[in-house]
Amino acid sequence: MPARNPTLEDVAQRARVSTATVSRFVNNAAVVAPDTAERIREAIAETGYIPNMLAGGLASSKSRMVSVLIPHLSDSMFNDTIEAMVEDLSTAGLNVMLGITGVSAERTEQLIRDALSRRVDAVISSGPLNAETRELVRRSPALFIQIWELPADPIGIAVGFSHAAAGRDIARFAVSRGYRRPHLVTADGARAMERRDAFLAEWREIASGEPSLSTVDIPSRFGHARRAFAEMRRLPQMPDVVICGSDYLAMGLVIEAQSAGLRVPDDLAVMGFGNSAIAGEMRPTITTVDVDGRRIAREAIAAITSHQKGTLPDQRLIDVGFRIIARESA
Amino acid sequence: MPARNPTLEDVAQRARVSTATVSRFVNNAAVVAPDTAERIREAIAETGYIPNMLAGGLASSKSRMVSVLIPHLSDSMFNDTIEAMVEDLSTAGLNVMLGITGVSAERTEQLIRDALSRRVDAVISSGPLNAETRELVRRSPALFIQIWELPADPIGIAVGFSHAAAGRDIARFAVSRGYRRPHLVTADGARAMERRDAFLAEWREIASGEPSLSTVDIPSRFGHARRAFAEMRRLPQMPDVVICGSDYLAMGLVIEAQSAGLRVPDDLAVMGFGNSAIAGEMRPTITTVDVDGRRIAREAIAAITSHQKGTLPDQRLIDVGFRIIARESA
């Protein structure tokens, strides 16, 4: 065996067929005759051939790779979605190029450039894009998929839900539960703000008293709870429910409250967002808003698949909805 | 402008140089004359050229991509390491192909094949490999980096620490703190087992009484705490310290204990592992073992960089050590 990596050519010679046939076999075994297929299979095994997808991608101008861009990894409410996404993509024969954007527009642009320069089939992203980057993406043949939100005018398609509707429903829920003095702990990001604003608008509509607010850095996480709780304590009157931007934050608030001697939910109710696994496992279990991350992943992948076949997905906005899950904490 | 993507050729014509020079500029702007560089820069901006790394990778047989393989994403103690890894790699101009292996050897093999077929420069992995996959990797020119452990005979190089030493030190720490009846909650994985066995051996050496044990599924996480705690309660005598396989698990146990009316650490002490961000933010703060995830990331990347220059890293085993961080919970 030659020192270099075996190529299609090596396999072809060994199987006494042309490289074209081996290529066909590799990409769709069904199109070659059974006995030829068998010879090729053997030749591949004997040579230890591993396809070179750089060459394949160059020739076919499709890379079977998709770029997934997320703001953060740690304690993020995306984790479940991302895990599902990566697994499902992998199952669909697509490899994942992961990028962590943070809150930086430059980093995002760089990551998108990287993705495009690898000729990814699609970019799945969950953060905001600046004008220049939008243009970059629009020009490219890659399918752009925004997840976790439903912008009015998506670049490619969007799979998510209405954060405004979520904010509104949370307000209604809080009212229906009899809470009177909500406190919102909001992450400093566009989507969280949208939920907050919708909450406030609805609250003013159907209840009285102005909710109090805290803002925490993005990503909203466990550790921010301490400061938010301290802020609440300094309020003239203690809130009776705190609405958090994520389940991790909610968990943190439960812990802070308990450690200050408050009972949850009797003295202070807590709501989370995202229905991360921990929300159901905490004591008390945390009332939260469930978003079907696996469905988002599935829809995104379905869109990619149909895009590859040339048939554009029929809807550009896919609303997966959300669901308030009432548990013990509120 | 042509409808198709602009190529090196387009840029070259526009800048009145050869494609070779443009290529040089793109890869290392310093090697072309300043005024030529300027012309090329303009031409790139005007055409909106985006390099095709599939072609580049094919020609140069280096892809500037590395595969990162991890078992899980959610609540994982790897999260911080992975986040650091992805960010640092990205900064170093390397893109990340992410694979989630779960506990499946087939999936791992498939992901490694995928990685090799894209001719990644390196594979960073933190799980076990079966014999066939090891062979696959060994043959390939990609650098293989095992992280979070130090196997006796690494395939490529390994960056991690001795789990046996960690287990031993944890035992010593527990003894020094005066605990007498430890309970171990161990994840069902090789590394956790190694720590456990070393703990047991050391405990038998320097203390008396046999520690009690629970095993939880991999990955060890928050939700497993409930069952582990229930098991402890059924013990003839309640342990005075519980040693957990991860900080998430430890957090879960603190919550379970508190919700059962026990005080931590007075009635039950709790130790975690990994020093995830939450460990320091929990109430009580959690005593744990710190592993410098960022350093693991840095060392791995340094190894890749030097491997690319042809100089193999001088040590195949890089021990980043660990450190017990005594906080409130134990």
Next chain:
DNA sequence: TCGGGGAATGATAGCGCTTGCATGTATTCC
């Protein structure tokens, strides 16, 4: 018996880039 049609395969021209070698031009040294 012969032609038509389909299935399986082969030949080959790129895909867009990198890189060793050749060439040309400016700089340096004695």
Next chain:
DNA sequence: GGAATACATGCAAGCGCTATCATTCCCCGA
């Protein structure tokens, strides 16, 4: 002042694959 040296650039041969088109071979119906 001429040779030696360094520097900037061009030329062109691939890198390993895919996809188009052409070819061969068989089977089948008229």
